[in-house]
Amino acid sequence: MPIIKVENLSKIFGRKPQEAIGLLEEGYSKEDILEKTGNTVGVNRATFDVEEGEVFVIMGLSGSGKSTLVRLLNRLIEPTEGSVLIDDQDLATMDKEGLRKVRREKMSMVFQNFGLFPYRTVLENTVYGLEIQGMDKEKSKEKAIQALELVGLGGYIEQYPSQLSGGMQQRVGLARALANDPEVLLMDEAFSALDPLIRKGMQDELLDLQERMQKTIIFITHDLDEALRIGDRIALMKDGSIVQIGTPEEILVNPANDYVEKFVEDVDRSKVLTAENIMKRPETVSIEKHGPRVALERMREEGLSSIYVTDKQRNLKGYVTADDASDARKNDVKDLSQILKNDVPTVNLDTSMTEIFDIIQDTAVPVAVVEDGKLRGVIVRGAVIAALAGSEVNIDVG
Amino acid sequence: MLDNIPTLPVAEIVDTITDWIEETFSFIFDPIKDDFGPFLDDLSGDYLAAIPPWIVILIVAVLAFFVSGKKFGLAIFSIIGLWFIQNQGQWEQLMYTFVLVIAASIIAIIIGVPIGILMSKSKTLQSILTPILDFMQTMPAFVYLIPTVAFFSIGMPPGVFAALIFATPPTIRLTNLGIRQVPNELIEASEAFGSTPMQKLIKVELPMAKKTIMAGINQTVMLTLSMVVIASMIGAPGLGREVMRALQRADVGSGFVAGIGIVILAIIIDRFTQYLNKQKGE
Numbered sequence: 121m122p123i124i125k126v127e128n129l130s131k132i133f134g135r136k137p138q139e140a141i142g143l144l145e146e147g148y149s150k151e152d153i154l155e156k157t158g159n160t161v162g163v164n165r166a167t168f169d170v171e172e173g174e175v176f177v178i179m180g181l182s183g184s185g186k187s188t189l190v191r192l193l194n195r196l197i198e199p200t201e202g203s204v205l206i207d208d209q210d211l212a213t214m215d216k217e218g219l220r221k222v223r224r225e226k227m228s229m230v231f232q233n234f235g236l237f238p239y240r241t242v243l244e245n246t247v248y249g250l251e252i253q254g255m256d257k258e259k260s261k262e263k264a265i266q267a268l269e270l271v272g273l274g275g276y277i278e279q280y281p282s283q284l285s286g287g288m289q290q291r292v293g294l295a296r297a298l299a300n301d302p303e304v305l306l307m308d309e310a311f312s313a314l315d316p317l318i319r320k321g322m323q324d325e326l327l328d329l330q331e332r333m334q335k336t337i338i339f340i341t342h343d344l345d346e347a348l349r350i351g352d353r354i355a356l357m358k359d360g361s362i363v364q365i366g367t368p369e370e371i372l373v374n375p376a377n378d379y380v381e382k383f384v385e386d387v388d389r390s391k392v393l394t395a396e397n398i399m400k401r402p403e404t405v406s407i408e409k410h411g412p413r414v415a416l417e418r419m420r421e422e423g424l425s426s427i428y429v430t431d432k433q434r435n436l437k438g439y440v441t442a443d444d445a446s447d448a449r450k451n452d453v454k455d456l457s458q459i460l461k462n463d464v465p466t467v468n469l470d471t472s473m474t475e476i477f478d479i480i481q482d483t484a485v486p487v488a489v490v491e492d493g494k495l496r497g498v499i500v501r502g503a504v505i506a507a508l509a510g511s512e513v514n515i516d517v518g
Numbered sequence: 519m520l521d522n523i524p525t526l527p528v529a530e531i532v533d534t535i536t537d538w539i540e541e542t543f544s545f546i547f548d549p550i551k552d553d554f555g556p557f558l559d560d561l562s563g564d565y566l567a568a569i570p571p572w573i574v575i576l577i578v579a580v581l582a583f584f585v586s587g588k589k590f591g592l593a594i595f596s597i598i599g600l601w602f603i604q605n606q607g608q609w610e611q612l613m614y615t616f617v618l619v620i621a622a623s624i625i626a627i628i629i630g631v632p633i634g635i636l637m638s639k640s641k642t643l644q645s646i647l648t649p650i651l652d653f654m655q656t657m658p659a660f661v662y663l664i665p666t667v668a669f670f671s672i673g674m675p676p677g678v679f680a681a682l683i684f685a686t687p688p689t690i691r692l693t694n695l696g697i698r699q700v701p702n703e704l705i706e707a708s709e710a711f712g713s714t715p716m717q718k719l720i721k722v723e724l725p726m727a728k729k730t731i732m733a734g735i736n737q738t739v740m741l742t743l744s745m746v747v748i749a750s751m752i753g754a755p756g757l758g759r760e761v762m763r764a765l766q767r768a769d770v771g772s773g774f775v776a777g778i779g780i781v782i783l784a785i786i787i788d789r790f791t792q793y794l795n796k797q798k799g800e
């Protein structure tokens with residue numbers, strides 16, 4: 121069940137928002153509308169659902185409307201049109217009191233530059249969200265310390281933010297957001313201000329936390345690598361519109377248009393693509409039906425030096441080489457099982473490219489992709505190299 | 519040709535308005551005249567002036583020592599400066615001036631900070647108030663001394679009032695500025711966690727703006743001090759009156775002595791407020 125449902129959500133900055141909305145509906149671009157009306161399109165009719173427990177990444181270049189969109193989700197920015205349903209309540213039309221309740225109980229936000237209060241200690245910062253709810257001092261302190269321990273800052277509670285490194289400051293930001301025990305975390309470029317090494321560590325930690333706490337996370341980034349690493353699904357934005365929503369693989373393998381493709385071009389594919397994306401339909405012979413003669417024939421047709429052998433249920437039995445098959449035919453052996461070889465290099469559907477690359481170095485036969493013992497596809501060395509080089513990927517799966 | 523147009527009765531109109539204000543608001547002016555004025559006079563002349571000067575000097579020196587972070591500079595300056603004033607027979611005058619300055623400053627803060635807060639929340643209010651504040655600070659003080667006397671008669675109250683008009687604007691301005699300068703991300707953070715506007719003001723905006731507001735208050739206090747000579751024209755007692763008297767008699771020596779007294783008081787008050795600001799900001 122989706123925890124957040126966004127429908128037709130738009131934000132126009134400027135004096136004549138309704139006029140701009142009309143033009144949007146007529147199909148005018150952000151640029152045209154700026155020229156015609158002087159209004160800036162922040163977000164253009166975004167529609168999407170976020171599932172409970174999901175890491176939903178919103179990605180796009182600077183100025184594409186990410187920050188605006190995420191602020192529409194907790195109404196730090198008033199929407200011009202559309203609705204944001206949280207647990208089936210419409211945030212866009214809620215009164216102030218109701219809105220505060222949602223902000224206090226259901227969602228917290230983590231900011232790009234941490235948004236910490238410099239005159240408050242780490243503990244006082246973390247307790248902020250509970251303090252304003254009027255929670256009992258002892259109880260809120262306890263909760264804040266728990267949250268700080270969760271992010272590994274239990275020993276720093278009396279320090280001031282300025283005494284901490286950037287990575288640690290953002291942990292405080294994260295702890296402050298977690299202290300409320302919200303359902304949804306909104307993170308606007310939360311790691312973008314950190315240097316790359318620390319950033320990776322924080323990404324891992326976030327995934328770790330997410331696994332343990334099962335929060336729904338809406339994560340904004342302009343960095344595709346980051347999006348691919350942490351996103352369960354990614355929404356790509358351009359000029360205020362969402363141009364594609366999909367899993368990391370869908371985005372990489374099937375870019376919806378040139379814009380996405382361009383975005384995706386320089387990504388390090390070895391990290392994201394898996395066996396499933398680069399395998400092709402296997403040529404096989406059946407252990408029950410076929411003998412060495414058929415096997416040899418097939419190999420000759422397809423120009424192979426070996427072929428996989430399965431049973432009727434497509435369970436992988438092994439492979440035979442062309443040499444063995446031809447010997448067997450000469451010696452009048454009828455049964456494939458006598459020449460069957462079992463040293464099959466196998467991988468799973470979701471084995472990463474990097475691992476496949478290592479395996480394929482040491483083997484003469486194609487790598488078999490196996491699911492529950494059944495042969496799903498084969499990977500030849502050429503496909504791995506082509507995928508790493510970023511050219512067309514073959515995804516027809518048998 | 520221009521002579522044919524009769525003189526516009528501006529002066530008469532202003533007079534009428536002043537009279538009207540005086541009568542209509544006499545329920546405000548009268549208690550100030552009758553109670554607040556004597557209170558300030560008693561406070562300076564009877565109570566503060568009755569404390570032996572050496573005790574006052576000692577207290578100021580000790581406070582100076584601690585306020586300045588246990589350094590001797592300000593303490594030593596206070597001792598020498600205050601002793602000099604006492605030595606010159608200006609001690610009672612100093613008490614009157616001190617009370618005038620403190621009373622005007624406190625009222626200026628009580629009025630100025632809330633107005634500054636309101637101003638920071640409303641663009642409209644800001645654009646209305648800005649020219650008024652400019653006007654208050656640039657209009658020659660002599661112009662409003664006259665109606666001030668009409669409202670409050672002479673003595674301390676009109677002095678305080680004149681000082682207020684001149685000295686409140688910096689507190690208003692810098693409170694407004696300080697709140698507007700709070701980084702947007704911190705405002706968003708406080709709102710995103712569900713703060714009410716009041717919680718946002720007290721827990722985020724005021725603490726963040728504190729340094730700027732304190733700088734405004736410091737300016738306000740200094741401007742109040744600069745008004746003491748002018749305020750003495752409408753009967754406010756104190757060091758200013760000594761300067762004024764010396765001026766009327768072309769008595770260079772006494773004028774200089776009283777002037778030095780004002781400077782010493784100014785330096786001590788200025789350093790005190792600055793140190794307080796620094797300490798609180800840490």
Ligand SMILES: Nc1ncnc2c1ncn2[C@@H]1O[C@H](COP(=O)(O)OP(=O)(O)O)[C@@H](O)[C@H]1O
Pocket residue numbers: 133134160161162180181182183184185186187188189
């Ligand atoms: N307060 C604002 N007033 C006017 N235009 C704005 C405002 N905030 C953002 N915009 C405009 O909206 C667009 C989207 O901005 P933003 O959401 O900050 O993008 P991103 O976070 O993807 O960099 C930009 O064209 C930006 O200039």
Ligand SMILES: [Mg+2]
Pocket residue numbers: 186187188309
């Ligand atoms: Mg942004």
